[in-house]
Amino acid sequence: MTSASDTSPRLGLGSGIAALHAKWGWIVALGVVYLIAGFVALGSMVMATVASVLVVGAMMIVAGAAEIIGAFQMKSWGRFLIWMLLGVLYVIAGFLTFDNPLFAAVLLTLFLGASLIASGAVRLFLAFSMKRESPWVWVALSGAITLLLGLLIVARWPVNSVYVLGLFLGIDLVMAGAGWISLGLSLKRRS
Numbered sequence: 548m549t550s551a552s553d554t555s556p557r558l559g560l561g562s563g564i565a566a567l568h569a570k571w572g573w574i575v576a577l578g579v580v581y582l583i584a585g586f587v588a589l590g591s592m593v594m595a596t597v598a599s600v601l602v603v604g605a606m607m608i609v610a611g612a613a614e615i616i617g618a619f620q621m622k623s624w625g626r627f628l629i630w631m632l633l634g635v636l637y638v639i640a641g642f643l644t645f646d647n648p649l650f651a652a653v654l655l656t657l658f659l660g661a662s663l664i665a666s667g668a669v670r671l672f673l674a675f676s677m678k679r680e681s682p683w684v685w686v687a688l689s690g691a692i693t694l695l696l697g698l699l700i701v702a703r704w705p706v707n708s709v710y711v712l713g714l715f716l717g718i719d720l721v722m723a724g725a726g727w728i729s730l731g732l733s734l735k736r737r738s
Contacts, residue, residue, distance in 0.1 A: 571732070571734040572735075576731075584720045585716075585719070592713030593710060596713035596716075597652070600649075601645065603651070604642070607638070609641075611635065611639075611640075612638060615635065617630055649708070652712055653705045656707065656711045657704055660701035661697070662697070663694070663696050663697025663700065664697035667692070667695070670689055670693060
């Protein structure tokens with residue numbers, strides 16, 4: 548028995564790259580937009596922090612509304628109540644984020660620092676429990692850098708809360724922009 552996917556021509560990586568080759572200019576343009584946005588974010592880290600916190604707030608409101616809608620799909624009263632409560636808490640937290648974005652930035656920065664510390668510690672533990680013939684050094688280096696970054700954030704908290712999220716956003720946008728530009732230019736060279 549054959550399915551529709553068995554009879555359709557298989558598209559390989561080469562045909563996917565060929566399709567992207569024609570769009571290299573758009574990919575470079577996307578990279579330039581990312582790069583500009585990243586430099587703007589780095590130029591005004593406080594505003595970038597506020598903007599990123601407001602995006603998180605909006606996502607919390609949307610997620611909360613979805614959980615409230617999902618609560619009505621629950622068959623038992625107990626599950627309905629738990630999902631409804633979770634949804635309402637998300638919506639409230641989202642609106643509180645809009646009400647006081649700098650306070651939300653303080654909490655998110657603390658959470659980010661604590662998460663980086665925990666992630667770095669776990670990676671270090673895993674690195675030293677790996678067999679010596681595996682690339683444990685890279686895992687250990689990654690864990691040490693992540694742990695150090697988390698400790699730096701927590702050590703300067705709450706003072707750094709007004710710029711840390713904006714700094715991370717700016718760096719991420721610049722790196723993504725550089726990656727898209729690099730991809731687009733390499734596609735152009737691939738004739």
